[in-house]
Amino acid sequence: MAWLQTEVLIIGGGVLGAAVARELSRYRVEAALLEREPDLGWGSTKANMCIVCQGADALEFRPEYKRSRLVWESIPMMEPLCRELGVPFKRIGELTLIRNNEERAKYQKLKTRAEKVGFTGLRFVGRDELFAMEPHVSREAVGALYNPDIAVVDPVRLTIALAESARRNGVEVHLETEVLGIERSGEEFLVETNRGEVRCRFIVNAAGVYVDRVARFLNADEFVLYPVKGFIGILDKDLGHLVSHEIHMRPEAPGEMNIVVPSVYGNLFFGVVLRLGRKGDNSTTKEMADTALRNLRKVLPGVSEGDVIHTFAGFMMFRNWELGWHECVVEASRKVPRFVNVSIGYPGVSAAPATAKEVLRLLEKEGLRLQEDPSFEPRLEAPPSFVDLPPEEQQSLIERDPRYGHVVCRCETVTEGEIVEAIRRGANTLDGVKFRTRAGMGRCQGGYCTPRVIKILARELGIPETEVTKKGKGSELLPLRSKELLG
Amino acid sequence: MRLQGVDVAVIGAGPAGMAAAIRAKEAGAQRVLLVERQEELGGLLHQCIHNGFGLLYFGEDLTGPEYAKRFIDRVYDLGVETLLETTVLEISPERGIRVINKGGLQSFRPKAVVLAMGCRERTRDQLGIPGGRPAGIFTAGTAQRLVNVEGLLPGRRVVILGSGDVGMIMARRLTLEGARVEAVVEILPYVGGLIRNEVQCLHDFDIPLLLEHTVTEVHGERHLEGVTVAKVDPHRRPIPGTEIQIECDTLLLSVGLIPENELSRRAGVELDPLTGGPTVDQWRETTVPGVFAGGNVLHVHDLVDNCSWEAELAAEGAVRFAKGERTEGREICLRPGRNVRYVVPQRIRGEGPVTLFLRVREMEEGMRVRVGDLWQKRFRVVKPSEQIKVELSPKDLRRLPDGVAEIRVECEVAG
Ligand SMILES: Cc1cc2nc3c(=O)[nH]c(=O)nc-3n(C[C@H](O)[C@H](O)[C@H](O)COP(=O)(O)OP(=O)(O)OC[C@H]3O[C@@H](n4cnc5c(N)ncnc54)[C@H](O)[C@@H]3O)c2cc1C
Ligand SMILES: Cc1cc2nc3c(=O)[nH]c(=O)nc-3n(C[C@H](O)[C@H](O)[C@H](O)COP(=O)(O)OP(=O)(O)OC[C@H]3O[C@@H](n4cnc5c(N)ncnc54)[C@H](O)[C@@H]3O)c2cc1C
Numbered sequence: 091m092a093w094l095q096t097e098v099l100i101i102g103g104g105v106l107g108a109a110v111a112r113e114l115s116r117y118r119v120e121a122a123l124l125e126r127e128p129d130l131g132w133g134s135t136k137a138n139m140c141i142v143c144q145g146a147d148a149l150e151f152r153p154e155y156k157r158s159r160l161v162w163e164s165i166p167m168m169e170p171l172c173r174e175l176g177v178p179f180k181r182i183g184e185l186t187l188i189r190n191n192e193e194r195a196k197y198q199k200l201k202t203r204a205e206k207v208g209f210t211g212l213r214f215v216g217r218d219e220l221f222a223m224e225p226h227v228s229r230e231a232v233g234a235l236y237n238p239d240i241a242v243v244d245p246v247r248l249t250i251a252l253a254e255s256a257r258r259n260g261v262e263v264h265l266e267t268e269v270l271g272i273e274r275s276g277e278e279f280l281v282e283t284n285r286g287e288v289r290c291r292f293i294v295n296a297a298g299v300y301v302d303r304v305a306r307f308l309n310a311d312e313f314v315l316y317p318v319k320g321f322i323g324i325l326d327k328d329l330g331h332l333v334s335h336e337i338h339m340r341p342e343a344p345g346e347m348n349i350v351v352p353s354v355y356g357n358l359f360f361g362v363v364l365r366l367g368r369k370g371d372n373s374t375t376k377e378m379a380d381t382a383l384r385n386l387r388k389v390l391p392g393v394s395e396g397d398v399i400h401t402f403a404g405f406m407m408f409r410n411w412e413l414g415w416h417e418c419v420v421e422a423s424r425k426v427p428r429f430v431n432v433s434i435g436y437p438g439v440s441a442a443p444a445t446a447k448e449v450l451r452l453l454e455k456e457g458l459r460l461q462e463d464p465s466f467e468p469r470l471e472a473p474p475s476f477v478d479l480p481p482e483e484q485q486s487l488i489e490r491d492p493r494y495g496h497v498v499c500r501c502e503t504v505t506e507g508e509i510v511e512a513i514r515r516g517a518n519t520l521d522g523v524k525f526r527t528r529a530g531m532g533r534c535q536g537g538y539c540t541p542r543v544i545k546i547l548a549r550e551l552g553i554p555e556t557e558v559t560k561k562g563k564g565s566e567l568l569p570l571r572s573k574e575l576l577g
Numbered sequence: 578m579r580l581q582g583v584d585v586a587v588i589g590a591g592p593a594g595m596a597a598a599i600r601a602k603e604a605g606a607q608r609v610l611l612v613e614r615q616e617e618l619g620g621l622l623h624q625c626i627h628n629g630f631g632l633l634y635f636g637e638d639l640t641g642p643e644y645a646k647r648f649i650d651r652v653y654d655l656g657v658e659t660l661l662e663t664t665v666l667e668i669s670p671e672r673g674i675r676v677i678n679k680g681g682l683q684s685f686r687p688k689a690v691v692l693a694m695g696c697r698e699r700t701r702d703q704l705g706i707p708g709g710r711p712a713g714i715f716t717a718g719t720a721q722r723l724v725n726v727e728g729l730l731p732g733r734r735v736v737i738l739g740s741g742d743v744g745m746i747m748a749r750r751l752t753l754e755g756a757r758v759e760a761v762v763e764i765l766p767y768v769g770g771l772i773r774n775e776v777q778c779l780h781d782f783d784i785p786l787l788l789e790h791t792v793t794e795v796h797g798e799r800h801l802e803g804v805t806v807a808k809v810d811p812h813r814r815p816i817p818g819t820e821i822q823i824e825c826d827t828l829l830l831s832v833g834l835i836p837e838n839e840l841s842r843r844a845g846v847e848l849d850p851l852t853g854g855p856t857v858d859q860w861r862e863t864t865v866p867g868v869f870a871g872g873n874v875l876h877v878h879d880l881v882d883n884c885s886w887e888a889e890l891a892a893e894g895a896v897r898f899a900k901g902e903r904t905e906g907r908e909i910c911l912r913p914g915r916n917v918r919y920v921v922p923q924r925i926r927g928e929g930p931v932t933l934f935l936r937v938r939e940m941e942e943g944m945r946v947r948v949g950d951l952w953q954k955r956f957r958v959v960k961p962s963e964q965i966k967v968e969l970s971p972k973d974l975r976r977l978p979d980g981v982a983e984i985r986v987e988c989e990v991a992g
Contacts, residue, residue, distance in 0.1 A: 328842070372798065373709040400702045402710065485681050492679035497614065497664040501839075529782035534699040536715045541723050555729055565801040567712050568729035575733065575755025 093286025096122040096262065098458065099279070100294045101269050101304055103130040105245055106432050107296035108252035109446035115259035117450075117460040122290075124254065124283060125259060126268035128562040129522040133298035134438065136525060137372070138406020139322060139362060140353055141336060143440040144181065144239040157418040161437065162494050163444035163541065171443055172243060174249035176472025178354040178521050184336040185215070185224060187389070193340055194247050197235045211238050226332045228339075228391055240336050242343045242354050245439045246525045253440075254515065255470045259463070265516070266562065269297070272307040274426070281368045283348050285347050292458055294449055295352035296432040301403045301419065305431055309345045310423035310491040315407040315433065319367030321378035323386070324400040325358040326533050327394065327418040327501075332358060332390055348385040355502075357399075360386040367405065376402045399533050473511045473526070477503040498546070499539040501532020509543060521561040523547065544568065578660065581684035582732075584899045585892065586666050586674060587691045588840065591620020594693030595648035596885035601691070602655040606899055609657045612676060614664040618652060619645035620695055622881070624722040627746055629773070634882035644881060668692075670845040672867050688899035691891045692841055692855070692863075692870040694908025699833040701795075706738075708794045713801030714745055717743040717831035721750070730754055732827035735960045736804050737761045738792045740779075742770035742879070744831020749778035753968055758784045764791045764813050767940060769831070769962050770836065770886050771879060791815060792828070797823035801826055834877045846867060851919035852876040858924050859931040860904065861887065869895045876921050876934065879964050883934070885930020890932060909977070911948070913986035918940060918961065925984075929971035934964055937988050945991040949984035950977060955991050 098114060100107045103125030114121045127133075143161050172179035188194050194214075201212050215223070215236045223236075257263045264285070265321060271282040272293070281288040297304040305311035325332075336351040348364045363378045363385075379401055385395055409416040416435050423429040432450045434441050454460055474487060476494055487507065488495040494507035504527045512526035520536075523529055525541050529544065530536035548555040559565045584606040585877050587598045589612035598611040617623070625641030630712040632638055636646070650658065668690065675684045698716035715723070715731055722742060723729050733756050737744045741897055748758045754880060772921070776813065779786050793815050794805040808819035812977040836854040838846070847864040849856045850926045854875040855863040862869050871888030878884050897904075906927030911920045918938045933948065937959045946965060947953035951973045959965070977984075 103691070335943075370798070373794075374707040374797075376707045376793070379705055379707060395705060396703055398705065400704055401705070401707075414879075457722065481682060483725035484677075488677075488679065490679045495677055495679040495681060497660065497666075497677060500614070500664070534697045535702060537698050537700065537719050540715070540719055541727055545722075545727070555727070561799065562637070566725060566800070568727075568731055570730035570732070572724060572728040572730055572754060574730065576756075 092264070092289040092295070094122060094264070094288040096120045096288070098122075098292040098453065099124065099281060099288060099290035100296060102296035102301075102313055103127070103249070103253060103263070104133045104135040104248045104296060104298045105131065105252070105433065105442045106298075106445055108249045108256065108433065109271070109442040109448070110294050110296060110449045111256035111261045111263070112252040113446035114449050115256040115261045116318050116463060116466045118463045119458065119460060121261045122288070123263045123265070124267040124269060125255070125286070127252075127264050127518060128266050128519050129525065130265070130499065130560070131246040131521050131525065132521075133403050134297075134406055134449070135245050135249050135401055137320065137322065138245045138439060139349060139351055139353055139359055140242045141349075141437065141440070141443045142179075142243050143437055144168065144241045144245070155417050156420060157416070157434065157441065160418065160420065160434070160441040160444045160448060164441050165449075168243070168440070169241070172248065174468050175248070175470045177243060177248045177251050179241055179243050180354045181239065182335055182352060183238045184240040184338060185220065186237075186338040187227065188232040188235065189230050190232070194233070196340075197560060201235060203299065222331055223240075224335060226390055226392065227337055228389055230388070231367065238306035242336075242351060243439065244354050246336045246496070248439070248442075250526065251291070251470055251472065258467050259468070265453065265504035269304060274308065284549070292428045292453055292456065294430050294432060294453070298433070299407060301407065301431060301433040305423070308426045308429060309422075310426040310518065311420050312424055312440070313431070315409060316473070317367055317369045317421070319365050319403050319405055320329065320361065321363040321365075321382055321401065321403045321467060322359055322361035323372055323379070323398050323417065325360065325381050325408070326399050327357045327399055329358060330356040337389050341385070342407045346381065346385060348389065350386060350389050359475075360387055372403050372405070376400050378403065403405045406438070407433050408435050410476070420445055420452070422452045422456055436523055455522045473515060474508065476508055478507045479502060498542050500540075501534050502528040504529040504539070505564045509546050509551060513547065518547070518551055519559050519561050519565075520544065578658065579681055580610070581638065583608045583685060585689050585691060585695055585895045586610045586612065586685075586687035587892075588612050588668070589620065589872075589874070590618040590659070590692040590697055591643070591693060591695050592644065592648065592881045592883070593695070593874070593884040593888035594620065594691070595645075595652055595690040596646035597693055597871055597888035597892040598657045598893075599648065599651050599655060599680065601890040601896050602657055604893055604896040606896045608659065611652065611657050612665055614659045614662065616662055618649045618659065618661070618980050621718070624725045626725045627750070627977035630880065630881050632975065633880065635722060641881075645904065645990040648885070653908065663749060665840060668844040668868070670865055672865075678720040691888065691895050692868065692874050693872045693888055694837040694840065694874045695990070696834040696836045696873040698830070698833060701717075701830060704832060705829070706795060708796060709798045711795065711799055711801045712798070713826050714795065714828045717741070717747045717829045719828050721747055724750060724754065732825070733757065734759055734825040735827040735829060736792070736806075736823055736830045739763065739832035739833060740768040740770055740775070740786065741829055741831035741833065742774050743768050744829060745763045745778040746776040747829055747831070748784050749782055752782045756827075759804070759825055760787050762790045762792055764789065764809055767960070771962065793820065795828060801828055804828055806964050810936070812847060812951045814899050819827055836874050836876065838874060841870070841874070848883050849923055851913065851917065853919060854921070855868045856903070856923040858908075858926045859890070859920065859929070861891035862894050862899070866896050867895075869898075876919065877936075879962065881958055883966065887932070887934070909981060910983045912983055912985050914985040916959070916988040917986050920986045925974070927972040929969055931969040931974065934985075935967070935986055936964055937961055941988065942989050944988050946986075949987050951984065959988055975987045
């Protein structure tokens with residue numbers, strides 16, 4: 091007997107899989123999402139600059155590509171979506187620095203092109219205005235191209251909220267469930283997972299970096315994707331004041347982007363150093379770190395190595411790396427009916443809302459019947475974020491549940507109440523708590539809160555502390571009890 | 578608890594904060610309040626179950642908890658008011674303090690404040706060690722808490738990067754727990770902590786010490802599987818070709834402590850980039866009037882005893898301030914000179930006595946440390962890991978000629 095039987099199966103709980111699940115939950119259709127990790131959004135979606143294209147910044151995307159269309163169509167959808175789901179979204183604007191005439195000419199061209207496509211709002215700012223807006227950026231700049239629309243989100247929270255909303259509207263979400271193989275049997279797919287067999291009629295393959303591997307189970311990989319590793323660094327919150335816009339500088343070498351961007355939480359992200367890499371190897375290298383820092387210093391000369399509180403790398407899938415430009419894969423397989431592949435590469439977060447709608451159109455074409463569900467509830471109540479609340483609300487929260495009066499993460503001011511709530515909503519690992527609440531993301535990187543979060547996890551999950559993991563099986567944090575090794 | 582009308586509020590109840598609260602009470606403050614975010618008084622001392630505490634302060638060799646116990650008893654005997662499980666969220670430039678606990682949020686404005694928030698540990702990212710993000714990497718202090726307070730062990734085969742005191746103490750601790758410490762790896766040509774810890778924690782247990790080496794990469798995606806260690810050149814850069822692989826499931830980092838000054842910064846307190854702590858005068862008063870600081874929040878000490886002593890100075894200053902006494906007189910700056918990394922206090926105002934701490938930059942032999950023309954002493958050897966404490970009497974200070982605005986503190990070759 092099948093472990094799970096459903097109409098539509100979504101493979102992958104990144105931002106794209108979750109967006110598709112949420113979109114499907116508007117309709118009366120049986121659907122399930124499978125994610126192999128213990129929580130949502132741990133693939134490319136968590137290794138991210140958090141930028142959402144919100145206007146003419148999408149100008150770098152060439153009009154003739156589907157990828158551009160999906161980014162553009164998403165622009166008006168993103169902010170309302172975040173509001174509906176209670177996900178932080180912040181419009182910050184972008185300044186592309188200009189250092190010489192050659193750069194000015196290049197950006198003039200881009201501006202003209204954007205205006206032809208219908209974008210407005212772009213303008214050049216001179217030296218004085220630039221330094222009034224951003225007093226700390228390099229004095230090498232003589233001006234900038236200003237785009238007021240660009241925004242930032244928290245991609246992992248967006249993914250979690252999308253999946254949560256989908257679940258509340260009827261989509262099954264299964265974590266720690268990995269697809270190991272797929273076969274066809276008549277009108278059905280038989281999907282092998284670590285939990286048992288899944289039977290379904292439609293498949294949405296949103297497996298991120300492994301989208302090609304999953305497609306290969308059915309020889310539906312009619313595309314070649316190159317895994318491109320991207321390196322990102324994060325600066326101490328105390329330097330958050332250094333810039334308030336996304337700052338972009340033309341990179342020195344191909345395979346680099348030179349961006350500094352304030353996150354929705356007020357610390358600065360910098361990167362991205364891009365290198366072809368081996369999938370699954372998310373390790374950073376000294377070379378990448380040095381390059382990123384060197385680039386950063388060109389924008390913000392005052393920053394040093396000691397200001398970096400965290401670094402990480404993640405993958406995006408590019409269709410043609412050599413050109414430095416790529417098209418996405420959002421298409422129904424030509425060989426396998428009722429099988430849709432979804433991979434954006436960059437910028438998948440920005441493109442998620444329209445991509446989800448596109449996937450539904452493709453599914454309909456493949457024969458899925460979509461009938462609106464009048465009971466669909468678009469709104470989701472976000473878990474409380476204590477620091478962001480006004481004092482009166484903080485006070486009433488503590489009165490309702492005193493655990494909100496216990497600060498567990500000192501750097502980001504995260505309370506026990508928030509951690510318990512995150513666990514109630516599905517976090518079951520240290521990283522899960524971290525991505526959902528920010529506990530451990532600050533300058534001490536969990537030095538203070540790690541022992542405390544481990545205790546809370548053990549207590550709430552009803553497991554011994556020795557079984558608490560960082561990110562799922564095989565990553566046990568404290569596998570042994572004191573004296574255990576002494577026999 | 579009624580928080581209005583507090584004379585001296587002490588933030589943090591480690592060895593510094595407890596000593597400050599006690600001294601404030603002894604010096605005549607009516608209401609002294611000690612605020613601590615943890616469940617009990619004592620700060621880091623509870624996880625320091627080894628001995629070596631109190632040799633200076635009590636003339637006895639105590640464990641951390643024993644040292645703490647003496648202060649805790651005194652805190653309660655003297656009627657210091659305590660607020661446990663209470664985190665200070667903010668201190669305003671006007672000394673307004675906002676606290677949070679399970680009872681809710683509260684604000685109050687004491688007459689004077691002593692900062693005693695201690696320090697935090699440097700992390701892997703601040704060193705920029707590349708590699709994956711596996712489980713099994715901890716700072717040594719966090720591991721110390723996990724092992725000694727929670728009774729949990731991170732693994733069986735351990736590499737320790739950095740030979741700070743906490744790292745060396747954990748090397749011994751984990752060995753006693755039955756784990757194998759594969760190596761303590763130190764980038765400098767000498768250990769970072771106290772000699773007594775090098776001998777008692779490493780040599781006595783035959784733990785390999787790799788000087789002039791560093792960890793250049795960590796391996797493993799889900800759990801740590803090993804580290805790459807390389808020899809470094811005199812500029813502390815890894816030498817290509819010298820890499821060795823060490824299999825291990827645990828990496829502890831003991832690579833430096835950073836004074837915890839997030840609250841101070843928001844209060845508008847000026848920080849010294851050399852110490853990471855506030856700039857202060859001899860009473861440990863910061864640039865914000867009525868806000869004092871002592872212990873590791875001010876600068877990282879090697880010995881708890883000095884934390885307590887220094888915090889007592891801060892408490893005395895705080896009580897004087899609470900009583901409305903102000904220090905008059907011109908200000909003289911103390912400036913680090915040759916081979917001196919930092920000096921605390923950074924300025925002197927009015928009369929002595931002055932207790933001064935300094936640290937050198939580099940190890941040197943046959944040296945003389947001098948504080949202007951006021952004080953000097955010969956040292957067979959000076960080391961960054963060993964803080965130098967100098968007591969200047971009021972008489973010493975009176976020898977200062979009029980009009981001097983600056984005193985250089987220097988470490989020079991003894992002739
Ligand atoms: C360094 C970097 C910076 C970026 N910055 C931005 C940015 O600023 N703005 C922006 O819009 N985009 C950005 N992107 C791109 C964006 O992150 C991706 O396009 C997007 O996250 C892709 O989402 P996804 O859902 O396709 O993939 P993923 O997030 O990788 O999700 C796929 C999921 O499938 C799961 N999975 C895989 N195989 C299986 C299986 N067999 N069974 C079950 N589950 C499986 C994975 O565990 C994973 O969770 C960036 C990417 C990188 C790498
Ligand atoms: C991990 C570690 C191990 C050490 N081991 C040794 C050793 O073996 N021997 C030795 O001689 N020295 C040791 N030291 C050094 C010595 O312990 C410290 O110098 C000493 O504990 C510092 O005392 P303190 O009072 O300044 O700080 P702490 O002992 O750290 O006390 C600070 C207190 O302030 C509280 N606090 C901080 N912020 C807030 C806030 N916002 N609100 C409320 N409360 C707050 C903290 O919870 C803590 O209890 C160690 C240091 C560290 C970091």
